[in-house]
Each structure stands twice: as structure tokens, then as C-alpha cells.
Amino acid sequence: MNSMLLIMPARLGSFGGHPTEDLPAARDATVLSRRCGNVDEEGSADERAERLIEMLYEQMRLQRLEYNLRLRQFASNLKAFQRLLFPTSENFIKYYCYIWQQVPLNFESRVFRLRDQEMMRIPEFVLYNSMTKQKEVFKPKVPGKVGMYVCGVTAYDFSHIGHARAYVAFDVLYRYLKHLGYEVTYVRNFTDVDDKIIKRANELGEDPLSLSSRYCGEFLTDMADLQCLPPDHEPRVSAHMDQIRDMIAQIIQNDCAYTVDGDVYFSVDKSPSYGQLSGRKTEDNRAGERVAVDSRKRNPADFALWKAAKPGEPSWDSPWGSGRPGWHIECSAMSSQYLTFSFDIHGGGMDLIFPHHENELAQSCAACPETNISYWVHNGFVTVNDEKMSKSLGNFFTIREVTKLYHPLALRYFLMGMHYRSPVNYSIEQIELASDAFYYIYEALQSCQDAISSFRERNSPEETQSNSKTARITPAAQDCIKKLQNDFQSKMCDDLHASDLLTGSLKDALRFINNSATMLKKRLQKQQQLALLQSLATVENEVKQVLDVLGLLSDLPYLKVLQQLKDKALARAGMKEEDVLRLIEERALARKSKDFARSDQIRKDLVAKGIALMDDSESTTWRPCVQVPNEQAPNPST
Numbered sequence: 195m196n197s198m199l200l201i202m203p204a205r206l207g208s209f210g211g212h213p214t215e216d217l218p219a220a221r222d223a224t225v226l227s228r229r230c231g232n233v234d235e236e237g238s239a240d241e242r243a244e245r246l247i248e249m250l251y252e253q254m255r256l257q258r259l260e261y262n263l264r265l266r267q268f269a270s271n272l273k274a275f276q277r278l279l280f281p282t283s284e285n286f287i288k289y290y291c292y293i294w295q296q297v298p299l300n301f302e303s304r305v306f307r308l309r310d311q312e313m314m315r316i317p318e319f320v321l322y323n324s325m326t327k328q329k330e331v332f333k334p335k336v337p338g339k340v341g342m343y344v345c346g347v348t349a350y351d352f353s354h355i356g357h358a359r360a361y362v363a364f365d366v367l368y369r370y371l372k373h374l375g376y377e378v379t380y381v382r383n384f385t386d387v388d389d390k391i392i393k394r395a396n397e398l399g400e401d402p403l404s405l406s407s408r409y410c411g412e413f414l415t416d417m418a419d420l421q422c423l424p425p426d427h428e429p430r431v432s433a434h435m436d437q438i439r440d441m442i443a444q445i446i447q448n449d450c451a452y453t454v455d456g457d458v459y460f461s462v463d464k465s466p467s468y469g470q471l472s473g474r475k476t477e478d479n480r481a482g483e484r485v486a487v488d489s490r491k492r493n494p495a496d497f498a499l500w501k502a503a504k505p506g507e508p509s510w511d512s513p514w515g516s517g518r519p520g521w522h523i524e525c526s527a528m529s530s531q532y533l534t535f536s537f538d539i540h541g542g543g544m545d546l547i548f549p550h551h552e553n554e555l556a557q558s559c560a561a562c563p564e565t566n567i568s569y570w571v572h573n574g575f576v577t578v579n580d581e582k583m584s585k586s587l588g589n590f591f592t593i594r595e596v597t598k599l600y601h602p603l604a605l606r607y608f609l610m611g612m613h614y615r616s617p618v619n620y621s622i623e624q625i626e627l628a629s630d631a632f633y634y635i636y637e638a639l640q641s642c643q644d645a646i647s648s649f650r651e652r653n654s655p656e657e658t659q660s661n662s663k664t665a666r667i668t669p670a671a672q673d674c675i676k677k678l679q680n681d682f683q684s685k686m687c688d689d690l691h692a693s694d695l696l697t698g699s700l701k702d703a704l705r706f707i708n709n710s711a712t713m714l715k716k717r718l719q720k721q722q723q724l725a726l727l728q729s730l731a732t733v734e735n736e737v738k739q740v741l742d743v744l745g746l747l748s749d750l751p752y753l754k755v756l757q758q759l760k761d762k763a764l765a766r767a768g769m770k771e772e773d774v775l776r777l778i779e780e781r782a783l784a785r786k787s788k789d790f791a792r793s794d795q796i797r798k799d800l801v802a803k804g805i806a807l808m809d810d811s812e813s814t815t816w817r818p819c820v821q822v823p824n825e826q827a828p829n830p831s832t
């Protein structure tokens with residue numbers, strides 16, 4: 195119950211839940227109990243409070259109405275219960291606060307909300323803003339709603355793990371904002387008109403738009419594999435020429451751009467705040483990294499809004515002649531199309547701060563002086579073996595290359611292993627460790643499920659059910675849950691420190707599950723077993739909710755995920771499962787005939803390939819493990 199409230203209310207916002215539709219004025223708790231369902235009179239005030247709130251909560255979920263002032267009535271209902279039923283219940287106040295916290299800010303709740311947060315000491319969500327170079331309390335422009343634009347890929351090839359890193363980072367932000375109850379409009383564009391696309395298409399003798407459309411599709415497959423939720427809008431440049439042309443015309447009209455031979459350039463000298471995001475001064479911007487020196491420009495830092503058509507390139511008509519848009523203008527045009535000129539979060543990789551985001555901001559401000567983006571959020575790079583990843587260095591990995599050998603969610607886990615603003619260093623050792631840690635999560639969840647179902651098989655349903663109502667979860671489980679919840683709350687709301695969570699309290703919860711699952715197999719008193727059973731189910735639920743917000747919870751059964759991980763391990767080892775089973779058999783025979791040298795060798799050889807053997811009293815099974823080169827493999831007999 196406790197756990198449910200701590201995590202679930204946050205989802206209320208996404209249900210648009212309205213709690214009071216069916217509630218009476220709550221003058222009488224008994225009437226209310228009846229309206230809510232059967233609240234029996236058993237148990238302490240706290241227990242009754244818990245049951246009542248659980249039912250109320252269920253009602254809130256069921257009522258899919260707009261937030262409105264009736265929420266206030268709900269709050270007064272809750273206060274009435276508190277007075278009537280639980281005048282001293284601390285828990286009740288706590289639960290009430292959690293629910294109240296979800297009420298959006300669009301009416302007088304603000305005061306209450308702040309007071310309640312104070313009471314609960316729930317830190318507000320704090321996000322690092324590249325513009326101010328500091329962490330700031332997140333406050334959306336429209337209470338309860340968030341607009342987020344993230345620069346997407348240029349679709350001319352398979353996406354690499356640097357892309358995966360960026361979109362996993364923003365997926366975690368997206369999921370967390372939704373978890374906090376915000377209604378988020380997430381926009382991520384596709385650049386489908388670009389020099390690189392045209393070059394590649396010409397090499398392949400393919401139409402540039404069909405090439406980019408193909409790679410947009412491949413990108414979406416990668417995103418689905420990595421469990422990145424689809425954005426609400428995924429606009430493509432080729433479908434937004436009108437908006438782009440309109441914006442360029444507006445910038446020219448506002449005297450911030452000029453035309454030269456069918457090209458249109460943005461004049462950085464007309465943008466007094468140019469450089470505010472990147473900290474660069476325009477005089478620093480000599481012959482840009484991407485742009486060759488062009489004597490036709492008034493300032494070398496000026497950049498193209500429109501490029502005159504060249505033979506063999508796709509082009510569109512415009513008042514300045516046939517051509518195509520420059521790179522930066524598309525994001526200004528598409529973000530304003532879907533989110534207006536004033537929205538909350540603009541994101542992308544750190545390499546986009548300059549010139550892309552600097553130029554975008556200058557354009558948007560030139561087109562519309564009301565342009566206002568609250569938070570600029572940038573993720574760190576992926577390095578490979580501590581070097582910058584680049585095709586020329588030959589240390590370049592596409593998502594597809596990695597997921598051929600590692601589970602996509604293991605890659606996601608790896609990418610989340612560092613704070614989103616820090617660099618992530620990709621190496622075989624690191625992805626092996628991440629994959630192993632990810633296997634451990636599902637292994638623990640599966641053992642939890644096994645323990646629960648085998649217990650249920652051994653005991654009659656009536657017995658399990660009637661007793662489990664009165665069975666309380668163990669103090670150890672309560673501690674474990676509290677720690678996980680507190681950690682989740684405090685780490686995530688502090689600029690999304692998901693990585694700390696993975697290695698900290700989440701791991702502890704999994705260890706708790708493993709220990710409890712083992713204990714449940716032992717001969718214990720029935721009441722103890724039921725308490726363990728309850729504890730396991732509750733901790734499992736808590737772990738699942740955390741994994742869900744982090745995007746690490748698969749829709750598939752645990753066993754299926756474990757099998758997928760094993761299949762990848764076999765692929766890495768270059769083996770089939772029957773090869774492993776044959777070696778297990780061979781090792782058993784060797785052990786039977788006391789040929790321990792041979793049996794150890796088989797084990798070591800398999801560990802070197804990333805396959806670990808596990809013996810129990812009856813049989814030997816295998817699981818993936820971190821590959822240990824043969825000479826380093828520990829000798830199991832020592």
C-alpha cells in the first residue's frame with residue numbers, strides 16, 4: 195500500500211485523474227467508506243487510513259476528467275477524513291501530501307503544494323540549464339504542461355551509439371516528467387534534407403529523400419529496441435518547407451538576413467545576444483568548423499538560412515530562387531510550429547550547443563522577439579576506449595552493431611551508467627559489465643516470480659489469500675522499499691542521477707529479492723512465509739515501477755528477456771546452446787571419473803567466452819557472464 199502511493203500518485207497526472215466526481219461531502223466517514231466500497235472497521239487507524247486512501251486513489255484513477263476546482267473539494271474531503279478518522283495519523287498526512295502534490299499548479303493549490311513539499315521535504319525537480327550553466331528548479335511555462343524539443347538525427351546512415359546516448363537520456367527525462375504528472379509534448383525532428391544525405395545518395399545512385407526515409411525507419415527501429423518512447427511529433431524537414439520559407443521571409447523582413455545570389459544568410463551582427471548560449475564571441479567564429487570562408491558573407495560567422503539550388507540536388511521554390519534550407523533553420527521552424535516560440539526544454543548533444551543551437555536561438559529571436567526557451571539541456575559524448583568516436587579513427591559503433599551482440603536494454607543500461615551530462619566511455623569491458631548487471635536484474639525478478647509461484651503451488655489458494663491479507667511485509671522489506679523510494683526521489687529529482695540509482699538502492703532491492711526468494715524455500719512458520727511472500731511481491735512491484743520510469747522494464751515476461759540475453763551471449767561466444775549443454779555433460783562425466791583437470795578446463799574455457807556454469811545439488815545450468823580471458827580465469831578448485 196505504502197509503496198503504491200509513493201509511486202502511483204505521480205502517474206495521476208497522466209490519467210488526467212479527477213478524484214471528486216463520485217465523492218460525497220465527507221461529513222461522515224462511514225458514508226464515505228460506503229461510497230468508496232467496503233472499508234471494514236478492522237485494524238488500527240493507520241491501517242484504515244491506508245485502505246481508505248487506496249480506494250480513493252483507485253477512484254481518482256478511474257475518473258478521467260479534467261483537473262478543475264473540484265480537486266479542491268477533494269482536498270477538503272481528505273482533510274475532513276483526517277479530522278474524523280485519524281486526527282493524529284502521521285501516515286495519513288503523508289499520503290495526503292503525496293496525492294496533493296500531484297494537483298497541478300493551475301489554481302490556488304500552489305500555496306498548499308509548497309507547504310506540503312516543505313512538510314515532506316520532497317526536493318523539487320532540478321535540471322541543469324546550459325544557458326545559465328547551473329542547476330535550476332524546473333518550472334514549466336504552463337502549469338502541468340511541458341513542451342520539449344530535441345534535435346533528431348540526420349538520416350543518411352545507421353545511427354551510432356552517440357545517438358543512442360542522446361535519445362536514451364531524453365527518453366529518461368520524458369518518462370520522468372510524465373511520472374511527475376506533467377503532460378509533455380515531445381517533439382524530435384528528422385533532418386531529411388542535408389549535404390551528407392545528398393552526398394550519400396549520389397554515391398549510391400539513390401533519390402536523397404528515399405534514402406533518408408529509409409534511414410528514418412532504421413532509426414525508429416533502433417529507438418523501439420532501446421525502449422525510447424515515441425515522441426508526440428516527429429517532423430521532417432521535407433514536409434515543413436512552408437514553415438521554413440515563412441520564417442526566413444520573416445527574418446529578412448526584420449532585417450536580420452540578406453540574400454546573395456540566391457543564398458540567404460543570417461546576419462549575426464544583427465543579433466546582439468549572439469553567443470549567449472555557447473559563450474562564444476562572434477569575432478571568435480572565424481571560418482567556422484562546418485562552413486568554408488565565403489567572401490560574399492558580411493561577417494564570417496554569418497550562416498546560411500537558404501542555399502541556392504545546385505545541379506543534381508533536391509530543391510524547392512522560394513522567393514529567393516530555387517534551393518533548400520540551411521541546417522539550423524529547420525529546428526527553429528519546426529519547434530515553433532509544434533511548441534510555439536516559447537517552450538520549456540530544448541535538448542540535444544553537447545556538440546550541438548555551437549553552432550547549431552546558438553544559430554537556432556538567434557534565428558528564432560530574429561523571427562519572433564517573444565522567443566523564450568526556459569531550459570537548454572545537453573547530454574555528454576560517447577567516447578570509445580577513451581577516444582572521441584569517429585569514423586576516421588575506426589572506433590565507430592552503430593547501435594545495430596552493438597545490439598547484434600548485446601541486448602538493446604543492456605546497451606540502454608550501459609548508456610545510463612553515467613550521469614547524462616558526463617561522457618560515457620564505450621569499451622567491451624564496460625558493455626560486458628552492463629550486460630551482466632542487466633541480466634542480474636531480470637534473474638532476480640525471475641527468481642522472485644518462481645519463488646512466489648512455487649509457494650502458491652505448495653499451498654491452497656484459500657490459505658494463501660486469506661492469510662496474506664493479515665500478513666504484513668517484513669521490516670527488512672519496509673526498509674528496502676523506503677530506501678529505494680527515497681533514493682529514486684532524491685536522485686531523479688536532482689538532475690536525473692539515474693546512474694546512482696542503478697548501482698545503489700536498486701541493486702540492494704534485487705539482493706533483497708534474491709535472499710528472500712531463497713528463504714521462502716526454507717521450512718519456516720506459515721506466518722513467516724506469508725510475510726516473506728508479501729514482502730517479495732511488494733518489493734518486486736516497487737522495482738518494476740522504478741525500472742519502468744527508467745525505461746528498463748520490458749513488456750516481455752522475465753524469462754523471455756533472460757532467454758534473449760542468453761541468445762546474445764551465445765552469439766558473442768560463437769556457440770549454440772546445444773554446444774554448451776554438450777560441454778556441461780562432458781564436464782559432469784569428467785567429474786564423475788575424477789578428471790578434475792578436464793572439468794576445470796571446460797569451465798575456464800566457457801568463462802573465457804562469457805558463459806558461466808552454475809552447479810547446484812542436482813544439476814548444472816549456465817548463464818551469461820563477463821568474459822574473462824583464460825589466463826585470468828579464477829581456478830574454481832582453489
Ligand SMILES: [Zn+2]
Nearest residue numbers: 345346525550
Ligand atoms: Zn536542431
